[in-house]
Amino acid sequence: MYALVDGNNFYVSCERVFRPSLRGRPVIVLSNNDGCAIARSNEAKALGIAMAEPWPYIRKRLGDAGVVALSANFTLYGDMSNRLMSIAAGLGPRQEIYSIDECFVDVAGIRGDLTARARKLRERLLQWIGVPCGIGIAPTKTLAKLANHVAKDADRKPGVNYPHALARVCDLGALPSSDLDAVLAATEVRDLWGIGPRLSAQLTDEGVRTALDLARMDAAVARRRWSVMVERTVRELQGQSCIAFEDAPAARKEVSCTRAFGEPVTTLAPLEEAVSEYASRAAFKLREQGSHAAQVLVFIHTNPFRTWEKQYSRAATLPLRRPTSDSSAIVRSALRGLAQIWKPGFRIHKAGVILMDLRDASVEQGELALDEGDERDTPRRARLGAALDRINDRYGRGTLQLASAGLGGDARDWTMKQQWRTPQYTTDWGALPMAGS
Known part of the structure; x- marks a missing residue:
């Protein structure tokens, strides 16, 4: 016998916990770069707003309907998810987190x-974290x-x-x-x-x-x-159980980080910064699940919806010398791939890095490096990666990063647009909500 616990309109519900004034109003949460609706309140659904409907179309069609649009706050949603899952685990002896x-x-x-x-x-759940759910x-x-x-x-x-x-x-x-x-x-x-x-x-x-x-x-x-x-x-x-229960999530077969840019990129330098950051984030995900990657794919393309502009789309896949989760080795490989596919004269809209051919890191760790330039994880580099992750986890993502990712922070033109993102209430001391006196 199984129970499925599912948060109602989860992203919207998380926002309403800290902004009660949004209750009863049509609210949508937008995707990266505030592009399209990825979560809708019941009131928004009643207005006919479809999943993945572009925000410009919604604004034009329902400009006077009082729709509240919010930028995605994935840090908040992830923390609220952890709280929901820890409470839901009390329903039975085994839990499988599905999403x-x-x-x-x-x-x-x-x-x-x-x-x-x-x-x-x-x-x-409603009393402790304020998120309604269906079971x-x-x-x-x-x-x-x-x-x-x-x-x-x-x-x-x-x-x-x-x-x-x-x-x-x-x-x-x-x-x-x-x-x-x-x-x-x-x-x-x-x-x-x-x-x-x-x-x-x-x-x-x-x-x-x-x-x-x-x-x-x-x-x-x-x-x-x-x-x-x-x-x-x-x-x-018919009542015959055929789908196995998984106490631990299966390791992903690919790890990726892809983003559309806040503004089109037309020169190589900012593109190198973006690819460096995406490769670093993908390497972090790789270490999180205890895997090494043997191949790195990097891609760039223009905006296919801007048909009046010149279109360009290219990708390159490079094998790593040895399977690794080391950020510097993965970033170097991604930048080599970018150099192969970069071509001036185009307005690049999106880039991404995908790590493929994943291996269990525990199997790889027992092998020795062949020479000084070997890209496999030595104990020293593994400790360096772990220290990097701990610092960024404690002080915020991007506190320490590779120099090739640049020092502009969120001010860089290619970073995502998030005009209406709410504070990270539960993970940032400076964003703690204040109770009125």
Whole structure:
């Protein structure tokens, strides 16, 4: 039995904790460079604002609707996520963090009323950190995802698709079979976990329009006509658990840092600064998960939406001499790749660094360096990287960095636009909110 705990409109909810005046108002959180909507309050959704809709279009279409746009504050959201996950872990003995605002909790074998236990957890989250959430409980992960969708939909639109009794906390495992069938019949197949738009269209063309239609399909037929993934979804809807529980997140197969620039870059020097910073951030992520990279990919491109401008897009992949997580070695390689693909005369809109062919760092550490210029992590360089990470963690990202990243800080033209970012209330002493006297 699984429970899925999911923060409601998480980014917006985090902002409202520290700005109660935003409650009841249409609020959206924008992506990097304040480009498009990546989180919407229920009030914003009611205005028809779509996920990933560009902010200029929203402002033009709903200029007088009182929409509040905020720049993304990922430092705040990450810290609030850690708090949410630590509290949610009390629901059961094992937890799998699925995303920044979602986690599965294994509740098998827990005695008593699971719905009542989940409601108490929800109240605790609301009281302790101020973030509302939906909780779905079911025998499989796919059904738990569906139960969470039901809990949120029934709370937002009571009685429209699902009964209000299932709002906020929905335990599909406790429903009689007839009531479960009614929930499945009220759910469009496109709303199921793992069913994307293209697959949803294919299933609909074959007459499979609801979750109940899919649940009644023969699993072997689903595999033969579509894929093993669809077969797995069918079995999960039928109550057979097919998706394993992961106590620890799997290591990423690639690590990347990519950004669009606040202003187009037309010369090499600022581009070198940006690529140096992105490569350093990617190296930090690499060390966080205990991996080494064997290849570095660097890319640049112009803005494809500005069709009246000359377009340019190039990428280069360079092998590292030895797999490493050393920032200096990775930055050197990224800058060599940039030198290969740079071409003057274009307005570069975006750049990025992707670290590939990842290896377990513990396996690599036992090998000795071949010579002074060897790029593998020696114990001295590993200690240097760890010290760098500790200092930046304590005093703020960018406190120490490689010289090639420049010294301009957030004043550099290529840094992201974040015109409406709120303070980092929970991680910066200088940004602590003040209570009125």
